Amino acid sequence: MLASNIKEIRAHLPKHIQLVCVSKFHPAEMIAEAYALGERDFGESRAQELTTKVDVLPKDIRWHFIGPLQSNKVKYVVPHAYMIQSVESEKLLVEIEKQASKHQKIQKVLLEIHIAQETTKHGFSEEEVTQFFKEKQWEHYPHVEICGLMGIATLTDDSENTKKEFAKIHNIFDNIKKSTPLDSFTELSIGMSNDYSLAIDEGATIVRIGSAIFGQRDYSK
Numbered sequence: 001m002l003a004s005n006i007k008e009i010r011a012h013l014p015k016h017i018q019l020v021c022v023s024k025f026h027p028a029e030m031i032a033e034a035y036a037l038g039e040r041d042f043g044e045s046r047a048q049e050l051t052t053k054v055d056v057l058p059k060d061i062r063w064h065f066i067g068p069l070q071s072n073k074v075k076y077v078v079p080h081a082y083m084i085q086s087v088e089s090e091k092l093l094v095e096i097e098k099q100a101s102k103h104q105k106i107q108k109v110l111l112e113i114h115i116a117q118e119t120t121k122h123g124f125s126e127e128e129v130t131q132f133f134k135e136k137q138w139e140h141y142p143h144v145e146i147c148g149l150m151g152i153a154t155l156t157d158d159s160e161n162t163k164k165e166f167a168k169i170h171n172i173f174d175n176i177k178k179s180t181p182l183d184s185f186t187e188l189s190i191g192m193s194n195d196y197s198l199a200i201d202e203g204a205t206i207v208r209i210g211s212a213i214f215g216q217r218d219y220s221k
């Protein structure tokens with residue numbers, strides 16, 4: 001199952017696009033299985049679950065943190081995260097800077113942009129993120145490397161709507177990339193199990209795929 005799922009996704013994915021296997025709510029054994037098939041990038045959404053898995057899995061895994069992150073949990077995530085993709089506010093950047101400095105690391109992050117209609121979704125607005133780069137706010141965070149943007153589309157079967165939302169973040173991404181002197185700003189993380197082919201068409205450099213690889217998640221655990 002897992003092997004054929006990954007093979008199928010890899011077959012559809014252009015080589016330059018990075019696949020993050022979203023392993024949240026799935027056991028470490030399944031991650032080990034994907035690792036044995038050559039996968040190295042995994043996505044987790046909860047600090048506690050991340051640290052538990054880090055302890056029992058190979059050290060060369062690149063962990064991507066993709067879930068809502070509270071400031072008081074940042075200290076558990078920074079020591080292990082290759083990249084924090086779900087940075088939804090400057091308040092969080094302040095805390096990441098503090099923890100990264102303490103651990104003497106440069107923490108790669110993506111800024112999450114609010115592109116969905118759902119008001120429950122998090123992230124910077126277009127105005128906020130544009131302002132952030134215009135004012136070179138990133139200069140305040142020397143231990144944070146801002147690598148690009150992340151977005152989650154509205155959960156819907158309406159592919160026209162999804163396309164529109166991806167096009168919106170792609171446009172924001174291009175505008176920043178054109179005007180910022182920040183060399184690290186290269187990544188656009190859009191696309192999940194149900195919409196990753198649309199994301200590929202809309203300029204994704206990273207896709208985050210969970211259920212299409214690992215199957216349905218059991219939230220009762």
Ligand SMILES: *Cc1c(COP(=O)(O)O)cnc(C)c1O
Nearest residue numbers: 022066192193208209210211212
């Ligand atoms: C859970 C999650 C994913 C993976 O979702 P699937 O639909 O299972 O592929 C991707 N991105 C984020 C931010 C998530 O929380």
